[in-house]
Amino acid sequence: MQQGRQLDEIRINKELLNGALETPGWWKWAVLLLGSVVIMGVVVFGIQTNKGLGVTGLSRPVFWGAYITTFVFWVGISHAGIMISAILRLTQAEWRRPVTRAAELLTVFSLLTALSFPVIHAGRPWRIIYWIFPYDFARGLWPNVRSPLVWDPAAIGTYLTGSTLFLYVALLPDLGVLRDRTTGWKHAMYGALSLGWRGNPRQWRLQTVAGVLLSALMLPIFVSVHSIVSWDFAVTPGVEGWNSTIFAPYFVIGAVHSGVSAVVTMMALMRWLWKWDNFIRPEHFDALARLLIVVATAWFGFTMVEMLFSLYSLEAQELAFRDMQMFQWPWAGLFILFLLTGFFIPVTMWLFKSVRNSIVLMFWTSILVNIGMWLERFLIVVPSLARKQPFVYTWGSYQPSFVEFALMAWSFAFVSMNMLLFARFFPLIPLFESKESQIFTTEMKIGRTTIPAVLREQE
Amino acid sequence: MVTQQDSPYNWGMVVDIDRCTGCQACVLACQVENNVPLNTENLYKQQRIYSWIRIERYWEGDFPDVKARFIPILCQQCGNAPCEPVCPVYATYHNNEGMNVQIYNRCVGTRYCANGCPYHVRFFNYWEPVWPESLRNQLNPDVTVRSRGVMEKCSFCVHRIRRAERKARGEDRLVMDGEIQSACSQACPTDALVFGNLNDLTSRVSKMSKDDRHYKLLDDKLGTDPNVVYLARVEEKVEEGAAAAHG
Amino acid sequence: MTDQVSRRKFLSMVGASTTGAVLFVACSSIPDEEFIIQAPVELPEDLVKGRDNWFATTCGVCDGGEGVVVRVMEGRAKKIAGNPDYPINLGKQNVRCDSALQMLYHPDRIAQPMARSSKGSGFTPITWGEAEAKLQEWAGSGRVTVATNPIRGQLGKVAGDFAAKFNGKHIQFQALEQGVLHGAMKSVFGADRLPEFDLGNARTVASFGADFLGTWISPTRYSTKYGEFRNAATGSGRGQLFQIEPRMSITAAAADKWIPNRPGMEGELALAVAAVIVEEGLVSDDNIARFTANLPEGALDVFKASTISLRAGVSEATIHDLARSLATEGPSLVIGGGSAGAHTNGSFNLNAIYSLNILLGSVGAKGGVFLNPDSPIDGLPSTATGASFADWEAELAQWRAGNINTVIIRGANIAHGLPRSVNVQQALDNVPHVVAFADVLDDTSAMADLVLPEASYLETWGIEVPEPAPGYQTVGFQQPVSTPARTRDGSSVLSDGRGFGDVLLRAADGALGAKTMKEFVDDAADTLQSNGGGSVTAPTASLLMRGLLQRGGWWDTNARGQTRPKDAPALTNLHADPEFSEPTEGEGEVFNLMPFASQALLDGRVAPAPWLQAVSDPITTAAWTTWVEINHHTAKRLGISQGDKLIIKSTTGEIEALAYPHRAVPPDMLGVPIGQGHEQGGRWAEGRGSNVLSILVDKKDAETGALAWAATKVRIINTGLNTEIAKAEGTVEAIAVEPGVPILVVEPGGNAKETLHHLEESYDPYADPNDN
Numbered sequence A: 001m002q003q004g005r006q007l008d009e010i011r012i013n014k015e016l017l018n019g020a021l022e023t024p025g026w027w028k029w030a031v032l033l034l035g036s037v038v039i040m041g042v043v044v045f046g047i048q049t050n051k052g053l054g055v056t057g058l059s060r061p062v063f064w065g066a067y068i069t070t071f072v073f074w075v076g077i078s079h080a081g082i083m084i085s086a087i088l089r090l091t092q093a094e095w096r097r098p099v100t101r102a103a104e105l106l107t108v109f110s111l112l113t114a115l116s117f118p119v120i121h122a123g124r125p126w127r128i129i130y131w132i133f134p135y136d137f138a139r140g141l142w143p144n145v146r147s148p149l150v151w152d153p154a155a156i157g158t159y160l161t162g163s164t165l166f167l168y169v170a171l172l173p174d175l176g177v178l179r180d181r182t183t184g185w186k187h188a189m190y191g192a193l194s195l196g197w198r199g200n201p202r203q204w205r206l207q208t209v210a211g212v213l214l215s216a217l218m219l220p221i222f223v224s225v226h227s228i229v230s231w232d233f234a235v236t237p238g239v240e241g242w243n244s245t246i247f248a249p250y251f252v253i254g255a256v257h258s259g260v261s262a263v264v265t266m267m268a269l270m271r272w273l274w275k276w277d278n279f280i281r282p283e284h285f286d287a288l289a290r291l292l293i294v295v296a297t298a299w300f301g302f303t304m305v306e307m308l309f310s311l312y313s314l315e316a317q318e319l320a321f322r323d324m325q326m327f328q329w330p331w332a333g334l335f336i337l338f339l340l341t342g343f344f345i346p347v348t349m350w351l352f353k354s355v356r357n358s359i360v361l362m363f364w365t366s367i368l369v370n371i372g373m374w375l376e377r378f379l380i381v382v383p384s385l386a387r388k389q390p391f392v393y394t395w396g397s398y399q400p401s402f403v404e405f406a407l408m409a410w411s412f413a414f415v416s417m418n419m420l421l422f423a424r425f426f427p428l429i430p431l432f433e434s435k436e437s438q439i440f441t442t443e444m445k446i447g448r449t450t451i452p453a454v455l456r457e458q459e
Numbered sequence B: 001m002v003t004q005q006d007s008p009y010n011w012g013m014v015v016d017i018d019r020c021t022g023c024q025a026c027v028l029a030c031q032v033e034n035n036v037p038l039n040t041e042n043l044y045k046q047q048r049i050y051s052w053i054r055i056e057r058y059w060e061g062d063f064p065d066v067k068a069r070f071i072p073i074l075c076q077q078c079g080n081a082p083c084e085p086v087c088p089v090y091a092t093y094h095n096n097e098g099m100n101v102q103i104y105n106r107c108v109g110t111r112y113c114a115n116g117c118p119y120h121v122r123f124f125n126y127w128e129p130v131w132p133e134s135l136r137n138q139l140n141p142d143v144t145v146r147s148r149g150v151m152e153k154c155s156f157c158v159h160r161i162r163r164a165e166r167k168a169r170g171e172d173r174l175v176m177d178g179e180i181q182s183a184c185s186q187a188c189p190t191d192a193l194v195f196g197n198l199n200d201l202t203s204r205v206s207k208m209s210k211d212d213r214h215y216k217l218l219d220d221k222l223g224t225d226p227n228v229v230y231l232a233r234v235e236e237k238v239e240e241g242a243a244a245a246h247g
Numbered sequence C: 001m002t003d004q005v006s007r008r009k010f011l012s013m014v015g016a017s018t019t020g021a022v023l024f025v026a027c028s029s030i031p032d033e034e035f036i037i038q039a040p041v042e043l044p045e046d047l048v049k050g051r052d053n054w055f056a057t058t059c060g061v062c063d064g065g066e067g068v069v070v071r072v073m074e075g076r077a078k079k080i081a082g083n084p085d086y087p088i089n090l091g092k093q094n095v096r097c098d099s100a101l102q103m104l105y106h107p108d109r110i111a112q113p114m115a116r117s118s119k120g121s122g123f124t125p126i127t128w129g130e131a132e133a134k135l136q137e138w139a140g141s142g143r144v145t146v147a148t149n150p151i152r153g154q155l156g157k158v159a160g161d162f163a164a165k166f167n168g169k170h171i172q173f174q175a176l177e178q179g180v181l182h183g184a185m186k187s188v189f190g191a192d193r194l195p196e197f198d199l200g201n202a203r204t205v206a207s208f209g210a211d212f213l214g215t216w217i218s219p220t221r222y223s224t225k226y227g228e229f230r231n232a233a234t235g236s237g238r239g240q241l242f243q244i245e246p247r248m249s250i251t252a253a254a255a256d257k258w259i260p261n262r263p264g265m266e267g268e269l270a271l272a273v274a275a276v277i278v279e280e281g282l283v284s285d286d287n288i289a290r291f292t293a294n295l296p297e298g299a300l301d302v303f304k305a306s307t308i309s310l311r312a313g314v315s316e317a318t319i320h321d322l323a324r325s326l327a328t329e330g331p332s333l334v335i336g337g338g339s340a341g342a343h344t345n346g347s348f349n350l351n352a353i354y355s356l357n358i359l360l361g362s363v364g365a366k367g368g369v370f371l372n373p374d375s376p377i378d379g380l381p382s383t384a385t386g387a388s389f390a391d392w393e394a395e396l397a398q399w400r401a402g403n404i405n406t407v408i409i410r411g412a413n414i415a416h417g418l419p420r421s422v423n424v425q426q427a428l429d430n431v432p433h434v435v436a437f438a439d440v441l442d443d444t445s446a447m448a449d450l451v452l453p454e455a456s457y458l459e460t461w462g463i464e465v466p467e468p469a470p471g472y473q474t475v476g477f478q479q480p481v482s483t484p485a486r487t488r489d490g491s492s493v494l495s496d497g498r499g500f501g502d503v504l505l506r507a508a509d510g511a512l513g514a515k516t517m518k519e520f521v522d523d524a525a526d527t528l529q530s531n532g533g534g535s536v537t538a539p540t541a542s543l544l545m546r547g548l549l550q551r552g553g554w555w556d557t558n559a560r561g562q563t564r565p566k567d568a569p570a571l572t573n574l575h576a577d578p579e580f581s582e583p584t585e586g587e588g589e590v591f592n593l594m595p596f597a598s599q600a601l602l603d604g605r606v607a608p609a610p611w612l613q614a615v616s617d618p619i620t621t622a623a624w625t626t627w628v629e630i631n632h633h634t635a636k637r638l639g640i641s642q643g644d645k646l647i648i649k650s651t652t653g654e655i656e657a658l659a660y661p662h663r664a665v666p667p668d669m670l671g672v673p674i675g676q677g678h679e680q681g682g683r684w685a686e687g688r689g690s691n692v693l694s695i696l697v698d699k700k701d702a703e704t705g706a707l708a709w710a711a712t713k714v715r716i717i718n719t720g721l722n723t724e725i726a727k728a729e730g731t732v733e734a735i736a737v738e739p740g741v742p743i744l745v746v747e748p749g750g751n752a753k754e755t756l757h758h759l760e761e762s763y764d765p766y767a768d769p770n771d772n
């Protein structure tokens, strides 16, 4: 349905490679700024490792806080890739084309960031290898397969592998183009990375099949990754507010909400920073906003159901926990902020076409969604622990420390910096996908043979 | 839930809250016996104190008809312990003597077990514990000093159990009732804490655990199957009118 | 059917993989043993090298004198526990006992003798030789006062004899003095020593002001007995405890009924109870006759429950209930002390309270009061108590007047413990030679001219006579169980401390009958051996000695005190209202100030031990500080919230303390723990909290001259500053949100399951737990 302008291939190449071949002036400053935040994060982590987790605001009983929240947050964001590249590809939503790569990239980097949070969070990060590595066969000292904390790395590792492969396979044709347009060490680098891509029909067929297969393989991951992350909480019978059967689908849909919103944020940034107005167009925002209305509403439904179910039990500390979460300052403030930013403000706004077509408004509403989604995870993780079981004597509270804020800032800087670094060397918008979308009906001459440019029928 | 056929021992404790006066003797005895780090003023304010056994105080009513009720809470050594399955590295596991055991060397400090434990009896070393040099003289050589970043909790004085079991093995017999006392039960002046082998039907702890007043914390709700059994506080119903007229 | 088989087959196939294991665990069909890791090596707990030994000795940290066993490994003391043989504490201990280890290894222990050249100059380290020379010279140069904590046994004798030899006086000091109690024992039971309370066999116990489970006299012993009392070891049924006391102590919390009364009215309440019993004829005529023998005709008439109810703030029904329980559900026991004796009418209160035992026929009866015998070794004091405040005022006047040449201080922290109305510093400045023994410098020893490091009880010999004894003759033997504490690397000793007794004996140069405490111990073994009998007997003194040291003491259950029923004393001051100090002028609400001994720090003598600083108070759960307990409604009315820094002002001074509003404080009372507010005392005690003793006003008990420490009125001013209180309770006030969780209360003979079931049936989730 929504197609961009018809552009010639030369123009496409020129515009889309402007990140990789002609670095914009702001790039260096942006990377420098983000890089310094990243370095600060590393230093802070060093201090925390040296002094102990006492530097955080964690306590007893609130043993998990901002780090786990941020971990869940980034796993949620990583659903951008799955949603765009797998779901939308398999449902053949054409408007996805310009953003597939950026979404996959966001997935890879947010997963890397997410994976670092359990390490940051652990009391003895230097021993973290015990966690996933069966290091002592002789005594049968395996990691404990009953622990969701062992399922997490498995699920996330699978997702990360799949996404990386997907990203790479899709990058091959563009790497070929880059190889052909560069000289010197860059030529050599792109040459090695492009794995001898020549763009012959067999390679195209393999590349496409691989893309479709990977998409299909990622579908179960779509369901599993955030389900498993949700089980970190859901399987814990001792924590009211965590121990809920609704968590798996609730978390998955929430992840899609935040992931797709993150894609919107990113699209707006790409359009502004690289001036890709020809590729990222208001129609795309409109389409994503329509999708988001559906996703957000479904997610909101889950939120309500989860609250109703838990209140229905009328258990004392469940009530106490909800009471704190919804009615006690400052939690009540966060709760209202969460509802407004996560659902009411953005969804109400998206109902208007003018909003959906305004890139500025879409940018800010998508930011709001992710503020809301971070708060959602925070309001699940912390109040439940602060009101754990009817041992009122030990009920506590929590406030993140500077160190935790610094490492949260680190995670945002780390993802953004990596995206920028990537954009410096590789096209953020896939050349071939953009071209492909323009030439559904054409045939292509390669040497003496004529091949169909698309491998499927156009609707 | 866990079957313990392969050991003659199933260590357990009976806590008679009708006797407990909240005197804190057990708390300090445990602290001393198990090299539990000093609860500095800062640790208190950070809500991070270590107290492998603690006395919770609950209020009931208002002045003058007010009650302060005490209950000692320690690791319940759950037969079906919610802290165990969640530990990714098997640093906390169930042994065949009915105890939930913590291996400090293995612990990577995820604190997941502590979230899982419904009784709030797991204590995380947020900071490296410090003993002024001369005070290190008092450390119990039988018990590891934990470093920062690991979880710790009541061990049921496992080192005392091991010593007694080794002695008994050497003499080709089983550990006798009363031969092992945890540091807390040894200290408790009112005898509110009784430690022993639940597998031995003649032991004091087995008999007491079948008292009419026995109940287990949260067991009905969560099925944790604790090896720590509580005996209820006894109190006559207050008749109306007997209330003090103060002020 | 086939369907099922194939499903099982499928599952068993999957079961071979780890995913299957997860499924199986979920279905509980794999034996859990599969998940128990078995290690081929033993756990580190199995690998400890070295042998431990448990040595028996006696402890003198608190005033009771318990027997302890100390676990020693490689010469280092590691753990202190109650001596299971010792008749006083029967293997049990209280929160303070282990702290002696920290005093032994305290990093701020005084390393060697120190002297200053003139008042006000700094200390310089000197050798023991120089120190002893000074001590000898000073002791021989004029009048001497030996000021100590109350000490009995050999040490008490040595201190007394030393003072006598040097033409001086041995005066003892107790912050919360028990002189009123000792006086009451004399007048009611005609006994010099504190009696044994047979709590374990009692069925009804009424305690007026005595926090006997927490801090009063011999809490470890009373707690062991209390355990028996609760579980009806005697088969007489579970006992009932009434605690009559304005402040909720842990004894009040443990009681079946806490009766908060108006301060100082305990004696009248006791007589009101007596009046009910007499009027209703609830006890035998014999007992009534004994009780009323010395009372004026009709004396009880003014103590009608209806009158006293109004005066004492206790309902008539409660007085009747208490009287009936005591009289009809015996054996009964009445105890009094603590704040009940800390008023201007303290002696009247305690005399009246203890006389109830005569009315109830509890003297010498099972479950009642037993008098204690004298010590089995001639001349060893078996009782000791602090001199009254009046005596101390007189003594300090002597010092101030320059009449005393040398003051030797040991364990008497008078600079901290006496009210500010007597200026201890100024008095000491007028004494030419002040010698102090101390392990860690305290507020008083810091004012001395010569400071001598004192060895811990774990490093010295001694003979202790416990008080109260268990009803029969008991002697505790104290031996060095630890090699002198060394620094961690072992290069030097932590403190070159010496025993107080040993130093005095050397200074007296043989004039006190022996040159070391060890000689006395040997002599005592000789005496006991030649007397024969008792818990340890042996053919020779050296064998007996071995037995004594193994068991930690000697006792003879046959050598009991003579307890004959006696007439109650004539109660003087029958109508004396307690007097309170005048509040200061100025703003601020007026309250009765109720100081109380801290559960861990007691009167502050153990404040240097960090473990004890870190113990949370049972009621407030606070630690490391001085807090002030105030009624939560009153606090709300005055705009005071938890952690607010309050200034508490009496006419003689003011202190700061952090507000801790709670629901168990009478609206017109403030409770403030004693034990903090030291200027000295090592890194953990110095400058921490405030010293409530310093602002007490010098009201005295009319009969004994003891300080009426519960008779001060104060005003409070909120500074508006707020600090977080270090406390163990979480961020929410602990009121159970569900009935029966975690504390289940059943009725006598009740069944936990049924009660829980009943509670669940009647549970109203909509009810606010605060509305009860």
Ligand SMILES: Nc1nc2c(c(=O)[nH]1)N[C@H]1C(S)=C(S)[C@@H](COP(=O)(O)OP(=O)(O)OC[C@H]3O[C@@H](n4cnc5c(=O)[nH]c(N)nc54)[C@H](O)[C@@H]3O)O[C@H]1N2
Residues within 6 Å of the ligand: B104, B105, B144, B145, B146, B147, C041, C042, C044, C047
């Ligand atoms: N014969 C025989 N001997 C054995 C074994 C055996 O099977 N057979 N087993 C061995 C085993 S498995 C163990 S665990 C040991 C147990 O004995 P240890 O090796 O003593 O192990 P821990 O008790 O954990 O004590 C180690 C302590 O070192 C401190 N620590 C940690 N890191 C550092 C560091 O970097 N520097 C310093 N200075 N201190 C640090 C921590 O406080 C920690 O508590 O016994 C070992 N000995």
Ligand SMILES: Nc1nc2c(c(=O)[nH]1)N[C@H]1C(S)=C(S)[C@@H](COP(=O)(O)OP(=O)(O)OC[C@H]3O[C@@H](n4cnc5c(=O)[nH]c(N)nc54)[C@H](O)[C@@H]3O)O[C@H]1N2
Residues within 6 Å of the ligand: A135, A136, A139, A141, B093, B094, B095, B096, B097, B103, B105, B106, C036, C037, C038, C039, C040, C041, C043
């Ligand atoms: N890569 C790597 N590997 C390591 C380590 C490392 O640092 N790095 N650390 C090593 C160290 S220090 C340790 S401690 C180990 C931990 O690993 P192990 O020492 O192997 O610890 P567990 O097997 O968990 O020890 C407890 C075992 O003892 C059993 N057990 C408990 N009580 C008793 C009992 O009374 N009788 C008998 N017979 N068995 C009992 C329990 O069932 C359990 O199987 O891991 C070791 N492996």
Ligand code: SF4
Residues within 6 Å of the ligand: B086, B087, B088, B089, B090, B091, B092, B106, B107, B108, B109, B110, B111, B112, B113, B114, B150, B151
């Ligand atoms: S904190 Fe240690 S014991 Fe607890 S779950 Fe994590 S690794 Fe296991």
Ligand code: SF4
Residues within 6 Å of the ligand: B074, B075, B076, B077, B078, B081, B082, B083, B084, B100, B116, B117, B118, B119, B120, B121, B122, B153, B224
């Ligand atoms: S009480 Fe807590 S730590 Fe102890 S076994 Fe149960 S769940 Fe584990």
Ligand code: SF4
Residues within 6 Å of the ligand: B029, B030, B031, B033, B034, B052, B053, B074, B075, B153, B154, B155, B156, B157, B182, B183, B184, B185
């Ligand atoms: S059993 Fe041992 S480790 Fe557990 S609380 Fe008691 S003293 Fe502490």
Ligand code: SF4
Residues within 6 Å of the ligand: B019, B020, B021, B022, B023, B024, B025, B026, B027, B055, B072, B187, B188, B189, B190, B191, B192, B193
């Ligand atoms: S020592 Fe005994 S009586 Fe004292 S608090 Fe502990 S359990 Fe209660």
Ligand code: SF4
Residues within 6 Å of the ligand: C059, C060, C061, C062, C063, C064, C065, C066, C067, C068, C093, C094, C096, C097, C098, C220
């Ligand atoms: S109660 Fe006091 S005197 Fe008795 S053993 Fe303990 S510390 Fe020593």
Ligand SMILES: [Mo]
Residues within 6 Å of the ligand: B105, C044
């Ligand atoms: Mo080990």
